[in-house]
Amino acid sequence: MSTHKITVKINGGLEQVEVPSNMSLLSMLREKLALTGVKNGCAAGECGACTIMMNGEPVNSCMVLAVEADGAELVTVEGLTTEGKLDAIQEALIDKNAVQCGFCTPGILISANALLTRNPNPSETEIREALVGNLCRCTGYIRIIEAVKAAVEMHKEEA
Amino acid sequence: MNNAHPGLPEFDYIKPATLAEASQFLVQHENESRPFMGGTDIIVRMRDGFWKDKYLVEVKHLEGMTSIHFDPVKGLTIGAATSMNNVAAHPDIQRYYPLLAEAANSVASYQLRNRATVVGNICNASPAGDTTGASMVLGGVLSVHGAGGLRTEPLTTFFLGPGKTVLKPGDIVTAITFPIPPKGWAGKYIKLGRNALSDLSIVGVTVLGYPDAATKSGYRFHIVLASVAPVPFVAAAAEAVLAEKTISDDVLDAAAAAAMDGCKPIDDVRSSARYRKLMVRNLTRKALDEVWTKIK
Secondary structure: OEEEEEEEEOOOOOEEEEEOOOHHHHHHHHOOOOOOOOOOOOOOOOOOOOOOEEEEEEHHHHHOOOHHHHHHHOHHHHOOOOOOOOOHHHHHHHHHHOOOOOOOOHHHHHHHHHHHHOOOOOOOHHHHHHOOOOOOOOOHHHHHHHHHHHHHHHHHHHH | OOHHHHHHHHEEEOOOOOOOHHHHHHHOOOOOEEEEOOOOHHHHHHHHHOOOOEEEOOOOOOOOOOOOOEEEOOOEEOOOOHHHHHHOOOOOHHHHOHHHHHHHHHOHHHHHHHHOEEHHHHHOOOOOOHHHHHHHHHHOOOEEEEEOEEEEEEEOEEEEOOOEEEEOOOOOEEEEEEEEOOOOOOEEEEEEEOOOOOOOOOOEEEEEEOOOOOOOOEEEEEEEEOOOOOOOOOOOOHHHHHHHHOOHHHHHHHHHHHHHOOOOOOOOOOOOOOHHHHHHHHHHHHHHHHHHHHHH
């Protein structure tokens, strides 16, 4: 089986990685780059725990081959924090107690962050639609939705 | 398989420089290779052991594969590897083909739609394909690059069975084109899933209607049903009722009943056949009502 040398920009830094053809981007991030904030839930594009940003848009990293990411710009949950300061959506999830077991949280953070980037003032329906691909088996979603609304308000106050 | 998360089986990822090279490779490796676009079906089926290809042939990077072009005379061309989100968000598609944007938006989740493609949805030939109905009622035609060069395949004759199409080894769908929609048209896609968003359809009903002087009723309807037959099901008997009889509530009822009587759903994990039939009648009626209200 062929392997490929690829270069990715990840959380601001450049990484060169050698990956086999059949390696998913999810496996590469966790196993080659130790970015274990990216979670392996279903590996079938259903649960969203592996959601990352790829070239400015959220994707399920289990549904992307690592080799396809050659030249791409990637952001994982580890990249949401700047100089130790948590992103507004991270703060909001803490404030609203929207984390229980925490397994879905990295994916939720990425999806919510992507939503607020493309739509800074989403309705509740838009928030629910944006998070439909991020399953949470603990919280019942109510607090997560509240947290996203709170992050919207935090962004408004900052602006 | 005991492992809940088996890795992907071994295969080689091939990135040809041209369409010709890609088609040639696919012909040379018949039955052990396939074109690779969004991967949202391929990766799952490979991992679960249903597909055992030795080669995945990348085609997303080839010329025109991710472009969208609208011409007010010729209509719409969508590159085959264009993501569903890019289809749903395109201003010309929202303005002139909102039914297609609506259908693309009904698939799975936002992050999956950044990878999934309308053409991939069609080529996988699932009877449940969410974008297939809209593509069919809007008169979609596939552009195909094969071993013998370029040709077109209308969707009306494209599907042969679940997962089976007229595509041959070496064929790569490069785009889907749509004519300008008929004057005064309206459309509706109703998807019934086990939950409100993101699920596969138990039943999908796509209706498009428009004034047409060539029919007795003065109107023509196209109706395609998802998840009720081995292929996307054209409800021809219902369409005939609506073309021939002056449209009234009773005629809309009769058309919905004809759609129910014509389809042949199965019992499966998502629903019983009986429930599907009843939902075909009710949802077809509902979709017809919405469309009729807009075009009459």
